Amino acid sequence: MSRGHVMVFGPVVLFATTSACAQQASARPSGEAPAATAAAVYRRPAPPGTLVDIGGRRLHVRCTGRVGGPTVVFEAGLSQFTAQGTYGKAQELIAAFAHVCVYDRAGLGWSDPAPGPRTHDDMVDDLHRLAVAQRWPGPLVIVGHSIGGLLARRFVTRFPGSVGGVILADATSEEVLFSSAAGDERASLVARIDAGLRSATPGQPVVPMSAGTPPEVMLAFTPEVLAAVKQEYEAIDRAPAAMRATNGYGRLGDMPLVVIRRGRAATPPNADDERWRERQERLTTLSSRATLVVAANAGHVIPYDDPALVAAQVRTVVEAIRAR
Numbered sequence: 557m558s559r560g561h562v563m564v565f566g567p568v569v570l571f572a573t574t575s576a577c578a579q580q581a582s583a584r585p586s587g588e589a590p591a592a593t594a595a596a597v598y599r600r601p602a603p604p605g606t607l608v609d610i611g612g613r614r615l616h617v618r619c620t621g622r623v624g625g626p627t628v629v630f631e632a633g634l635s636q637f638t639a640q641g642t643y644g645k646a647q648e649l650i651a652a653f654a655h656v657c658v659y660d661r662a663g664l665g666w667s668d669p670a671p672g673p674r675t676h677d678d679m680v681d682d683l684h685r686l687a688v689a690q691r692w693p694g695p696l697v698i699v700g701h702s703i704g705g706l707l708a709r710r711f712v713t714r715f716p717g718s719v720g721g722v723i724l725a726d727a728t729s730e731e732v733l734f735s736s737a738a739g740d741e742r743a744s745l746v747a748r749i750d751a752g753l754r755s756a757t758p759g760q761p762v763v764p765m766s767a768g769t770p771p772e773v774m775l776a777f778t779p780e781v782l783a784a785v786k787q788e789y790e791a792i793d794r795a796p797a798a799m800r801a802t803n804g805y806g807r808l809g810d811m812p813l814v815v816i817r818r819g820r821a822a823t824p825p826n827a828d829d830e831r832w833r834e835r836q837e838r839l840t841t842l843s844s845r846a847t848l849v850v851a852a853n854a855g856h857v858i859p860y861d862d863p864a865l866v867a868a869q870v871r872t873v874v875e876a877i878r879a880r
Contacts, residue, residue, distance in 0.1 A: 605618030615686050616638060643658050645859075696719050709808065729802075742793070753786075807843070
């Protein structure tokens with residue numbers, strides 16, 4: 557997957573890699589040991605957070621930190637959910653000064669599945685219902701990572717009065733998401749997921765897992781979660797033409813905005829790195845109160861690579877809101 561259109565991190569990429577390895581293992585001569593062995597009957601671990609009814613189905617959310625607003629919420633990249641550790645350290649640091657929540661979108665992690673087909677507006681509306689059901693003290697400060705950056709911007713468009721600030725962490729832009737190359741990647745990964753689902757056993761990982769694999773990681777490879785990941789991919793291609801255009805997911809007016817772009821690149825940097833950098837810096841035009849920050853030692857998953865930097869930028873936005 558080229559740097560120019562990175563959209564995902566976690567089970568989707570791992571699924572593609574692991575399923576390919578599994579196919580290679582099945583082709584080995586008899587007697588040659590495979591790299592991974594099928595686990596015994598898998599049992600889904602207990603959720604680390606709370607299941608919240610948002611109107612006939614539940615979303616899983618884990619909130620920590622001080623009481624009172626604003627509430628910081630992470631809008632994760634495609635396929636990410638609470639227990640994978642990507643946002644955990646950043647949440648821990650933010651909890652020292654703010655109320656902070658990480659949640660699982662429908663069907664991911666421990667959240668109940670939603671009937672399809674899904675759209676990005678459906679996902680944004682789910683987050684709003686969750687915030688209302690939980691009575692989160694406002695305003696919200698949304699940290700959007702990867703494709704979560706587009707969802708954060710769409711949330712502001714649909715519920716502008718409920719958001720006080722946005723942090724975009726190596727966020728995907730419309731130009732990246734709707735490029736022909738990204739569309740080809742989506743089609744390839746959806747085909748791999750479909751292949752895995754055709755022979756899946758309910759509740760069990762669809763590919764062999766090495767002994768000792770954490771149960772939270774195995775959860776990402778169950779057919780139920782992979783079906784939700786497929787649903788999220790399909791939602792991208794349902795976006796209307798108006799949302800596919802530059803700034804189609806919405807501008808932010810004079811809302812406090814921090815754009816954090818990755819500093820780690822190929823050696824030497826290539827054309828994809830340069831295009832990604834330019835698109836990240838262009839995101840600062842979304843608000844008249846935007847700041848650009850470079851995570852010098854981080855790759856795409858900035859909240860994992862440099863959680864202290866993310867927490868520091870969140871603190872800046874939170875304190876600005878409290879000072880009003």
